[in-house]
Amino acid sequence: MAVVRVALTKGRLEKESIKIFKSIGINSKELENKGRKIIFKSDDNTLEFILVKAKDVLTYVEHGAADMGIVGKDTILEETRDFYEVLDLKVGKCRFALASTPEFKLDGSYRRKKIATKYPNVARKYFVDRGEDVEIIRIEGSVEIAPILGLTDAVVDIVETGRTLKENGLIIVDEICDVSARMIVNKASMKMKKEHISSIIRRLEDYLNNYGEEALA
């Protein structure tokens, strides 16, 4: 069987991704004791894992340098890329929201609003769908500071527990959409390595259906 290369998102989704593969009997001691390595074999040598940043997961999978990947729906929505999205893995759950100070009114002003975000395309689409033209200011992290300092009127960001907003005196103005980790597959690999990739997807589907989200949480 051809070796399948899987791109995993470094950081928050890393542990969950390892757990997902373990749940279907695919273990990698190399990945669990990773040190500074970024490429790892499964113990049975049938899979190879690489650990990269979220956007790079899309790049490696789109170009076929990786056959499959695990990445957040937030990154998929932000980037326009070409691959199959095959499974909602029900982990890494959070949501996109518009948030601001309690004084902010979504429909309150005809002035062009300024919005801070790490996700300019998601934010633009949300306002275009509302028929509103806004100025997007791209910020790389800790975006919650922007409305507090008066740089922008509001933020479009990921909310998980809501703690970051609360501790900074911000509130959710509108929920945009749910986000969770997805399994993606390169289009050519889906044909060339069909048997192996389909078997992985089927086993994961069975696992998610039989044991549900709690098992992975």
Ligand SMILES: Nc1ncnc2c1ncn2[C@@H]1O[C@H](COP(=O)(O)OP(=O)(O)OP(=O)(O)O)[C@@H](O)[C@H]1O
């Ligand atoms: N509270 C959360 N904040 C951010 N991302 C979350 C959260 N909960 C789940 N996620 C998911 O985890 C993915 C990876 O997030 P992580 O913070 O590790 O990396 P990142 O946002 O790409 O930041 P960095 O640039 O620091 O690597 C996100 O793309 C998202 O799908």
Ligand SMILES: O=P(O)(O)OC[C@H]1O[C@H](OP(=O)(O)OP(=O)(O)O)[C@H](O)[C@@H]1O
């Ligand atoms: O609702 P919560 O559970 O508080 O989680 C949401 C926070 O987590 C993310 O930030 P992250 O920790 O990735 O740091 P960043 O702001 O530097 O991206 C996100 O951008 C929020 O700030």
